[in-house]
Amino acid sequence: MPAGFDFMSFLPIVLIFGIFYFLLIRPQQKKMREHQSMLAAIRRGDKVVTNGGIIGTVSKLTNEKELVVEIADGVRVRMLRAMIAEVLAKTEAANSDGGEKNEKIASKNNAEKE
Numbered sequence: 001m002p003a004g005f006d007f008m009s010f011l012p013i014v015l016i017f018g019i020f021y022f023l024l025i026r027p028q029q030k031k032m033r034e035h036q037s038m039l040a041a042i043r044r045g046d047k048v049v050t051n052g053g054i055i056g057t058v059s060k061l062t063n064e065k066e067l068v069v070e071i072a073d074g075v076r077v078r079m080l081r082a083m084i085a086e087v088l089a090k091t092e093a094a095n096s097d098g099g100e101k102n103e104k105i106a107s108k109n110n111a112e113k114e
Helices: 007-040 096-113
Strands: 047-050 055-060 066-072 075-080 084-089
Touching: 007 084, 055 075
Parallel strands: none
Antiparallel strands: 047 055, 047 084, 055 066, 066 075
């Protein structure tokens, strides 16, 4: 009787692990990466939903782990960035082109007034 390693008896375990990896582990890792990138992209003015279901607007980013969310008029709460479940509405980033356009419009309006 040969005392070698039988690969065919080990194959079902490898197949089960492969199925678990492609159906459970990999999609969960992808979802986690997307959530981390969403949290990193949060800016002031974004409308967010917390893990507790509270909807508010980001009013201040205190540091890389905390932010201040306004949940009602004048009611601001400090919370951990990781407790944001979803971003409902993103604010537009201020870029240099928009600032130059606003300056040109303002100077044009001033010229028309004079």
